[in-house]
Amino acid sequence: MNNELIQNFSNLVENPKEFDVKFKVGESPNIKEFKVHYIILSARSDYFKTALSSPWARKEDGFIIFDKPNISPPVFEILIKYQGKFLKALEFYKEVFENIPYGIEDKKNASNWNFSNCRFGSEEINELSKVLCKKTMLTSLNLSYFKLESSNVNFITSYFKRSRVKDEVKVIVDALCKNSTLTSLNLSSSIFGSEEVKLLADVLCKNSTLKDLNLKGGKALADALCKNSTLTFLNLNNNCFHVEGVKALADALYKNSILTSLNLQDNYLESEEGKELADALCTISTLKDLDLSHNHLGSEGRKALADTLYKNSKLTSLDLSKNNLGSEGGKALANALCKNSALKDLDFSHNNLGLEGGKALADALYKNSTLTYLNIGNNKLVSEGVKALANALCKNFTLISLSTKLGSEGGKALVDALCNNYILKYLNLHNNNLGSEGGKELANALCKNSTLKDLNLSLADALSKNFTLTSLNLRCNYLGSEGGKALANALYKNSTLTSLNIGDNKLGSEGGKALANALCKNFLTDFFKS
DSSP, rough: OOHHHHHHHHHHHHHHOOOEEEEEESSSTTTTEEEEEEHHHHHOOOHHHHHTTSSSSEEEEEEEEEEETSHHHHHHHHHHHHHTTHHHHHHHHHHHHHHSSHHHHHHHHHEEEETTTTOOOHHHHHHHHHHSSOSOEEEEEEEEOOOOOOGGGGTOOHHHHHHOOOOOOOOHHHHHHOOOSSEEOOOOTTTTTHHHHHHHHHHHHHHHSSOOEEOOHHHHHHHTTTOSSOEEEEEOOOOOOOOHHHHHHHHHHHHSOOEEEEESSSSSHHHHHHHHHHHHTOOOOSOOOOOOOOOOOOHHHHHHHHHHHHHHHOEEEEEEEOOOOOOHHHHHHHHHHTOOSOOOOOOOSSSHHHHHHHHHHHHHHOOOOSEEEEESSSSOOOOHHHHHHHHHHHOOOOEEEEEOOOOOOHHHHHHHHHHHHHSSOEEEOOOOOOOOHHHHHHHHHHOSSSSSEEEESSSTTTTOSSSSSEEOOTTSSOHHHHHHHHHHHHEEEEEEEOOEEOOOOOOHHHHHHHHHHHHHOOOOOOOOOO
């Protein structure tokens, strides 16, 4: 690009006159506003021409307002001056870094590019292709949900438009196949079809830099995993795997010796698929994090996973939320926890475990000595199940974070646990409707507990005596006017709380006034009353 043209355009960005477009770039508190000219941007960039006339832009007081929170101000400033000339922008960054001091954040902004939800024209496609084919400082690229101008719904039925879309997609795929610098690539919910994914999978077999990949791919990607020697994180959520795809993935897990994190969330995995994966997990020696949430593992899958937890000694984090495990599944997995010595984080929420499942988990907490995080919210444990868990907390010396749901009786049962447990630091009881009695009992317990640092429950009047709590979430607990007044009284005396959330509590005008007066004398830094 001609240097004089660059300078002239830079002057318009830095000293805009008669501008009609405002770009608000970055996230709070680091938002920067750019004032530019629509006619110049739309004439010289297909991307901006489309973006500024799309639903993303809005009009206020005669100006076009365009929000881009996913791009940092330094990156946007470079891109807007080069009007989509991505390679030029990277070359400019490289020259800057070679000649002046820079911070870690500056280099991160230059090497991590986020084009999620962007719409590219042929100009931007070609420029991006140039970047990917060359050895640059670009290491992370996010193209999730990005679209092509040629795929506009008004023209999608045209054969020629469909052909153009396919050609432009192939340009990107070919460039990705030649790339040797990216370590992280996000192509989730993108425009790539099965043919393009197969090409990318073939490349994955030989790629020696990519460590983090998010892509829909099924069997083709599973086959590639057998041969790839660098990928450590793989996100395959929402892929709707069929049995054959899961079998291929299980086979890949048997052979893969480097993958440490796998996300299979929302894949409609049922009994047969769950069993295939669980059998593979018994032998894999590197996987540490596994997300199987939002699936339907069924009885066979549950039994196989329980067997996996007996045998696998590497898995440290497991998410099984929303799998409808039921009472039998809860008991089988709880029994496995009694003997597992590796798992630290477990999410069992939304599984209808019921009373028997709750009791089995309580027994597991007595015996397990490694679990530190447990989420068992929304499991219909009923009072007896919660009481059993509360009793187990009195004797468990490793769990530091617990999230559950209980009623008034369950709240009372937690009192002894909080008085006697000296390990638990994070307790989430959001949206529990504890009632006044449960709240008072828990308040008294909090006055005696010396380790709890982050409490999320329906509670107001213990704050005046507690000197460790810094963050409190009381959202959706029906405190009412009287609860608001009690909380206000506590805030007068409390000197450690810095963050408070009391949204959706029907405080009324009296409770609101009391809290407003208390805030005048309390040094809260974050206060949410929505």
